[in-house]
Amino acid sequence: MRLLLVEDNHELADWLAKILRRDNFVVDVLNDGEAADQALSLETYDLVILDLGLPRMGGMQLLKRLRSRANAVPVIILTANASLDGRVAGLDEGADDYLAKPFDIAELEARIRVQLRRSARRPDPVITCGTLAFDTNTRLFRLGPEPLALTPREHAVLEALLIKAGQTVSKAQLSQSIFGLDDLADPSAIEIYVHRLRKKLEGSDVRIVTLRGLGYLLQHAH
Amino acid sequence: MRIDSLRLQLLRWLLLPLAGLVAVNVFTSWRQASATADLVTDRTLDASVRAIAEDVRIDRGVIDAIVPPVALEMFDTGHRDRVFYRVDTAAGRLLTGYPDLPLPEPPPKASAPVHFTGSYRGNDLRLAALSYPLVGATDGERVTVVVGVTLAGHAAMVRELWVGNFGQQLILLVAAGVLVIIGLGRGLAPLMRLREAVMEKGRDDLSPLPDHAVQSELRPLVAALNTYMGRVAGQMAAQRRFVANAAHQLRTPLALLSTQVAFARRTGEAAERAEALAGAEESTRRLARLASQLLTLSRAEPGSRRPRDEDIDLAQSARQVLEGLAHLAVERDIDLGLDVNAAAVTRGDGAMMREAVVNLVENALRYTPKGGTVTVTVDGGAGEAGSEAVLVVEDSGPGIPLEERDKVFERFYRVLGTPGEGSGIGLSIVREVVDGAGGTLVLGTAAAGGLRVEMRLPGV
Numbered sequence: 001m002r003l004l005l006v007e008d009n010h011e012l013a014d015w016l017a018k019i020l021r022r023d024n025f026v027v028d029v030l031n032d033g034e035a036a037d038q039a040l041s042l043e044t045y046d047l048v049i050l051d052l053g054l055p056r057m058g059g060m061q062l063l064k065r066l067r068s069r070a071n072a073v074p075v076i077i078l079t080a081n082a083s084l085d086g087r088v089a090g091l092d093e094g095a096d097d098y099l100a101k102p103f104d105i106a107e108l109e110a111r112i113r114v115q116l117r118r119s120a121r122r123p124d125p126v127i128t129c130g131t132l133a134f135d136t137n138t139r140l141f142r143l144g145p146e147p148l149a150l151t152p153r154e155h156a157v158l159e160a161l162l163i164k165a166g167q168t169v170s171k172a173q174l175s176q177s178i179f180g181l182d183d184l185a186d187p188s189a190i191e192i193y194v195h196r197l198r199k200k201l202e203g204s205d206v207r208i209v210t211l212r213g214l215g216y217l218l219q220h221a222h
Numbered sequence: 223m224r225i226d227s228l229r230l231q232l233l234r235w236l237l238l239p240l241a242g243l244v245a246v247n248v249f250t251s252w253r254q255a256s257a258t259a260d261l262v263t264d265r266t267l268d269a270s271v272r273a274i275a276e277d278v279r280i281d282r283g284v285i286d287a288i289v290p291p292v293a294l295e296m297f298d299t300g301h302r303d304r305v306f307y308r309v310d311t312a313a314g315r316l317l318t319g320y321p322d323l324p325l326p327e328p329p330p331k332a333s334a335p336v337h338f339t340g341s342y343r344g345n346d347l348r349l350a351a352l353s354y355p356l357v358g359a360t361d362g363e364r365v366t367v368v369v370g371v372t373l374a375g376h377a378a379m380v381r382e383l384w385v386g387n388f389g390q391q392l393i394l395l396v397a398a399g400v401l402v403i404i405g406l407g408r409g410l411a412p413l414m415r416l417r418e419a420v421m422e423k424g425r426d427d428l429s430p431l432p433d434h435a436v437q438s439e440l441r442p443l444v445a446a447l448n449t450y451m452g453r454v455a456g457q458m459a460a461q462r463r464f465v466a467n468a469a470h471q472l473r474t475p476l477a478l479l480s481t482q483v484a485f486a487r488r489t490g491e492a493a494e495r496a497e498a499l500a501g502a503e504e505s506t507r508r509l510a511r512l513a514s515q516l517l518t519l520s521r522a523e524p525g526s527r528r529p530r531d532e533d534i535d536l537a538q539s540a541r542q543v544l545e546g547l548a549h550l551a552v553e554r555d556i557d558l559g560l561d562v563n564a565a566a567v568t569r570g571d572g573a574m575m576r577e578a579v580v581n582l583v584e585n586a587l588r589y590t591p592k593g594g595t596v597t598v599t600v601d602g603g604a605g606e607a608g609s610e611a612v613l614v615v616e617d618s619g620p621g622i623p624l625e626e627r628d629k630v631f632e633r634f635y636r637v638l639g640t641p642g643e644g645s646g647i648g649l650s651i652v653r654e655v656v657d658g659a660g661g662t663l664v665l666g667t668a669a670a671g672g673l674r675v676e677m678r679l680p681g682v
Contacts, residue, residue, distance in 0.1 A: 009337070009478065010472050011478055011501070011505075012474060012477055012478040012481060015478060015482050015485055015501065016481055018485055019481065019484060019485050019488070022488065022489070024484075026407060043646040078477075080471075080473035080474050080477075081470065082473070093397060099474070101473040101474055101476065101477035102473055102477040102479070102480050103480070103487035104484075105480070105484040106484075207593070222321045
């Protein structure tokens, strides 16, 4: 799951990103509206956390432009303006949720989960494929009764595959999900992560199938 | 005694003089009644003495002095007055009557009666005396007739004449009082309505009162009231804006603090926790500074407090400020210096001026990299007329791009890409203070490439 955090206070943005990365999200941080607008038109995100008081391009304008491109990515507004008018204006402009600063991290996390569940149209917080289960609340994988220990990159790849279990996920899509803006996106690295994941899934009823020239597919082997 | 009620005051001013006039009027009417009663009594006495005198006759040397009853009956007015009389010859021989009844002094001569007062047997009397030729006398002999009457009938007449008049006056006074009270009630009704209009408004409602419903004398009062409320409303709005702004400004640093604390609580690594806690500590320090800056800004705002007006020696102010900030310069290894070219004195609020200089120098120290220089220069006309007091702060930091220079004085504006520290309030404080002192503020580029802030203030 790849999130974009747009917040002009560098420190707040950095510390928030640290916490979200601990939750196994891939997080991109941008500090001004124009850069965020550019990133949103080039990259694929699963969710955007948006501050309104941004330099160069305000959060509301950014949101307007985003929706005018028919981009339906869930947006949570994070702002110091706690007024009702601000809330209504933000939601009317196409935001999915609105959180006033200062906020409780746990609440932000919960709201992120709600938006991700909603956009995936999955009311059940636990996603399963065979004995492999991913709890979107704790953001941890389980294989049978045992927790499955993964590196952040492995986690990102497996999450992307599990969400689309039974469907082909292209290398490009995987790359969008696991590499942040600051990472050197190396498609060949994906093969390494897939290889490691196959090892960790060995002996279970779940396997990753390679479809040459198409991508990968997570399958429940009967 | 002070009377606060407008009604009572007006009533007093109207009724006290009116009562005085009535008192004078009552006195004069008593005098008139008394004079009228005197006249009536005197006429009756005249008639009585004549009637007696005309009946005294001499017949063959014998004087016959018989008092006709009608002369005494005319006094019977139902007030039980007693009548005394005497008839004497010119030689002083008593012919008839009461021998010790008082006589007029001097004795009457002409044939017109004289009137006088006296007392007889313990009674106050009004008397008339007439010298009259003796009827039938050949030698021109005269008799003197004196008639006196007690004053009961006289007093009754005075009372009757006067009390009626007094009653009328009293009714007039009471009627005037009642009319005044009614008139005042009606006249003051718009004032009362105005009072109610002021009282019934909601606590937050400072909209102007309508002035068409009150008399023209009260319109200036309503206008003054409206002006005052307008001023209060303006100040309240500014205050509300400021508080909202301040709350807004505190939200992001608070969010940062809470995020750092949350991270510290979650992470298992000691090094990460230490970093997060250090960050939280720094955030707290910065929040405290922000709070004190907000307080300073609220004090620097026009109308927020009565500014002091005193001579400010800029060189001395700058020296104080630099001494206070020396530790910061040492910490950051910055060469902080003060050049005083000439004495510079201006007028204003010294404490606020120092606050402004603190913010300028602090800004310079904050944005100047380690090992840089910050120089404060003070210049002035040394007391010459029309000269300006100038304070310049130069640093070797990154400066402010030309297109940003107008905006940095706006509250809470921060130059894009500047790292953490600043709150965006410092230069707003400086501008409020310099505006308040009637000076100007110019941003430029320093010789060392950094920012140059020039503060020009009217000299003394």
